[in-house]
Amino acid sequence: MKKVRIIGVPEHFNLPWHMAIADGAFETRGIDLEWTDIPEGTGKMCQMLNDGETDLAIILTEGLIKSITEGNPSKIVQEFIASPLQWGIHVGAKSDFKAITDLKNTTAAISRFGSGSHLMAYVNAQNEDWDTENLDFSVINDVNGAVAALTQGTADYFMWEHFTTKPLVDNGTFRRLGDCPTPWPCFVVAATDKFLEENKSLLKHILEVINLYTSEFKQIPSIDRTLANRYEQQLADIQEWLSLTRWSQRQLELQTLEKVQDTLIDLKLIDKKLKQAEILENFNT
Template sequence: MKTVKIVGVPEHFNLPWQLCIENGEFEAEDIDLQWNNIPEGTGKMCQMLRDGETDIAVILTEGIIKDIVAGNTSKIVQIYVQSPLIWGIHVASKSDFNSVKDLKDKKIAISRLGSGSQLMAFVNANEQGWETDNLQFVIINTIDGAVEALTNLTADYFMWERFMTKPLVDNGIFRRIGDCPTPWPSFVITVRDEFLKKNPKTVEKILEIINNTTHHFTQIPNIDHTLAGLFNQKIEDIQEWLKLTQWSQKNLTEKAFIKIQNQLFDLGIIDKKATFAETVKAF
């Protein structure tokens, strides 16, 4: 049995992995896939790949490309979710902020440096025409930390996946005053170079199994009710999310990679560029 360590955020996007593990699909192929939830998100997962604490990460596209450019020796082996990630822009419910324009020069809660919550703050600032050099960040680690920071006024706004944050809006803790979709596919599957070189067939088999599940995911009986129960969501919100989410079974093309990297460079998120071969491994 081949042990493989994999990490991802504890969100609805990663239920297909849990279903495959529970159904024994990896085990049937002699793979012991050990899933670990990382609520701190992309910045933490990048560090785990670097430190050899995980073999695979299901991770935000912009975050891992930034980290590979910065020296992370890992490869993107597939797009996992093709559709954009819709980042809600949230403020404390009792704050005086009423529109995104009110947030210029305000303090931003982020999970970690290099996280999606930080990188998307640059995207949003650029869209608003703000100077990105002036962005102020407060590290809060997790969504619970964001609740504390916004409630205590140590940060002013917080960007996080819209649907996962919806219960906090419904409960009157946050108000969502805008959305900022990613201008690229939201999630990719990334593997450490060392593991990939030694275990290409194992990685290929893992992709084959997860792709079969995501391909048929929306047809799983009562999947909307399952997701709503697991993630404390309203059924109508989950049904909307299922309609908006487009799974992928393909890898990044060189053309798509160049476009994304150029966008990151133009936004000042990266200050140099990597080659396609340094970033993406095709099967």
């Protein structure tokens, strides 16, 4: 049995992995897939890939690409979620902010630099035609840190996945002023270069298993109720999320890679573009 370490956020996108592990689908191929939840998100996962603390990660597209351009020895091995991520823009329930335009020149709570909450604050600022040079950030590590920061007023707004934070909107902790969808497919499967060098055939087996699960995921009877119960979500919210979400079983398109890099260059978040082969591992073709 070959042990493989994999990490991802504790969110509904990743249920197919947990179902496949629980079913023993990887074990039948001689793979002990060890999953670890990383509530801090993409910035933390980039660091873990860089430091060799994991073999694989289910990670935000833009965060990983930025990290690879900065020297992270990892590759994208497949697109995982083909649809955009819906980033809710949240403020404290008792704050005076009424519209996204009110947030100009205020402080964004971010899980860490290089995270999705950090990078998407730039995308949102660009959408609003704000000067991105004037963005201000407060590092809060995770959602619990964001609750404290927005409640205490040490930060002004927080961008996080719409449906994950919906319960905090429902219970009156946050108000959501709007959404900022990613302009590209949101999650990819990443692997360290070291793991790729040593385990390409093993990775093919892992992707075959998860692609089977994701291709059939929406057809599972009562999957909406399973998701709602497991992730403590309202059934109607999960049903809306399922209607918006598409899992992928193929590699990220070159056109998408170019768009992400061009956007990051335009926002001055990276200072160089890399070639396709430096970011994408096309061993399946």
